[in-house]
Amino acid sequence: MTWNEMQPLLYDRTLDTLFMVWWSAFYAVLLGIPVGVLLHLTQRGAVLQNIVVNKVLGAVTNIGRSFPFLILIVVLIPFTRLLVGVSIGPTGAVVPLAIAAIPFFARLVEAALREVDHGLVEAAHAMGGGTWTIVFKVLLPQALPALVAGVTTLVIQLIGYSAIAGAVGGGGLGDLAYTYGYQQYETSLMIATVVELILLVTLVQVLGDRIVRRLAQRGTRASSLRRTRIEEPAAVTEAA
Numbered sequence: 687m688t689w690n691e692m693q694p695l696l697y698d699r700t701l702d703t704l705f706m707v708w709w710s711a712f713y714a715v716l717l718g719i720p721v722g723v724l725l726h727l728t729q730r731g732a733v734l735q736n737i738v739v740n741k742v743l744g745a746v747t748n749i750g751r752s753f754p755f756l757i758l759i760v761v762l763i764p765f766t767r768l769l770v771g772v773s774i775g776p777t778g779a780v781v782p783l784a785i786a787a788i789p790f791f792a793r794l795v796e797a798a799l800r801e802v803d804h805g806l807v808e809a810a811h812a813m814g815g816g817t818w819t820i821v822f823k824v825l826l827p828q829a830l831p832a833l834v835a836g837v838t839t840l841v842i843q844l845i846g847y848s849a850i851a852g853a854v855g856g857g858g859l860g861d862l863a864y865t866y867g868y869q870q871y872e873t874s875l876m877i878a879t880v881v882e883l884i885l886l887v888t889l890v891q892v893l894g895d896r897i898v899r900r901l902a903q904r905g906t907r908a909s910s911l912r913r914t915r916i917e918e919p920a921a922v923t924e925a926a
Contacts, residue, residue, distance in 0.1 A: 692874070692875050692878055695862060695866070695875070696859075696862070696878060696879070696882060699852075699857065699858050699859050699861065699862040699879075700858075700859060700882065702776040702852075702857040702858040702859075702861075703776075703845070703848050703849075703852070703858035703859045703860075703886075705776045705780075706776050706779050706780055706783055706844075706848045706851065706856065706857070706858055707783075707841060707844045707845055707848055709780045709784070710779075710780050710783035710784040710787055710844050710847075710848075711787065711837070711840055711841050711844055713780075713784040713787075713788070714784055714787035714788050714790070714791045714840060714844075715791060715837060715840070717784075717788050718787070718788045718789075718790075718791030718792040718794075718795055718840075719791075719792075719795050719833075721743065721747065721788065721789070721792035721795070722791070722792040722793065722794070722795025722796045722798075722799065723795065723799065723821055723825070723826075724739075724743060725740065725743055725744060725747070725792060725793075725795075725796040726795075726796050726799040726800065726825070727817070727821070728740040728743070733807070733811065733817055733820060734817060746789075747789040747792055747793060748789070749789075750785070750786070750788065750789030750790075751789045751790055751793065753786070755782070755786050755847055755850055755851075756850065756854065758782050758785065758786055759779075759782045759851060759854060759856075762781060762782045762785065765781070766778050766781040766782065769781055774855040774856065774857075775855070775856065775857050776856065776857040776858060778855075778856065779848065779851040779852075779856030779857065779858070782851065783844060783847055783848065783851060786847060787840060787843065787844055787847075790840065790843065791836060791837075791840045794833075794836035794839065794840065795829075795833065795836060797832075797836075798829040798832035798833050798835075798836055799825050799826075799829050801829065801832060802824070802825055802828040802829050803828070806824050806828060807820055807824055807825070810823065810824045830901055831898045831901040831902045834894060834897050834898050834901060835894065835895075835898050837894065838890060838891060838893075838894025838895070838898070841890050841894075842887050842890055842891065845883065845886055845887055845890070848860060849863070849883060852864065859879050859882060859883055862875065862879055863875070863876050863879040863880070867879060
């Protein structure tokens with residue numbers, strides 16, 4: 687197969703892959719953040735400590751993470767068809783991709799929030815801050831670089847999952863590699879598909895790392911300013 691013949695196929699299937707990854711990542715972030723926050727807030731010693739809720743939610747999350755993706759696609763076929771009207775193609779693949787990604791991202795959110803300085807949470811609570819204030823003014827802003835790194839990891843994971851979904855009728859680059867590259871022995875097309883997947887993953891990783899570095903630098907400057915504002919009145923008092 688010549689490059690002119692491969693080009694439209696690669697273009698169309700790349701759009702399908704981007705469609706699957708974008709929407710599944712969107713729903714994973716939209717639903718994974720609340721689940722991750724709730725996992726963090728209900729753990730022992732946290733603001734909303736509730737061991738029963740934490741254990742149950744943690745068990746459900748662990749089951750979702752450990753479920754093999756290929757089996758998940760098959761199990762969810764009736765639900766996918768009920769929800770979006772089809773069980774194959776890029777639209778049908780978004781449902782199992784999102785459901786597989788939600789518990790994965792929720793654990794990344796929980797890990798990011800765990801790294802936030804507990805002293806900041808205690809200070810906000812001592813000043814009368816409620817749960818929503820602590821979450822939106824302390825936890826999420828402080829954990830933002832780690833959350834962006836988590837989104838980067840999520841998107842890369844979804845690119846790999848989308849290739850698996852493509853091999854079982856989900857469309858995208860995985861379907862192209864399987865249908866043409868494997869079944870029709872178009873080795874050049876398979877190589878081109880693999881190279882494009884590698885480039886996509888590399889681009890996402892580089893972009894994510896750059897955003898994380900900028901957020902970390904901004905956070906360091908903000909912390910320095912806060913420390914300066916706190917230390918200046920103390921220095922004036924001592925001098926007086």
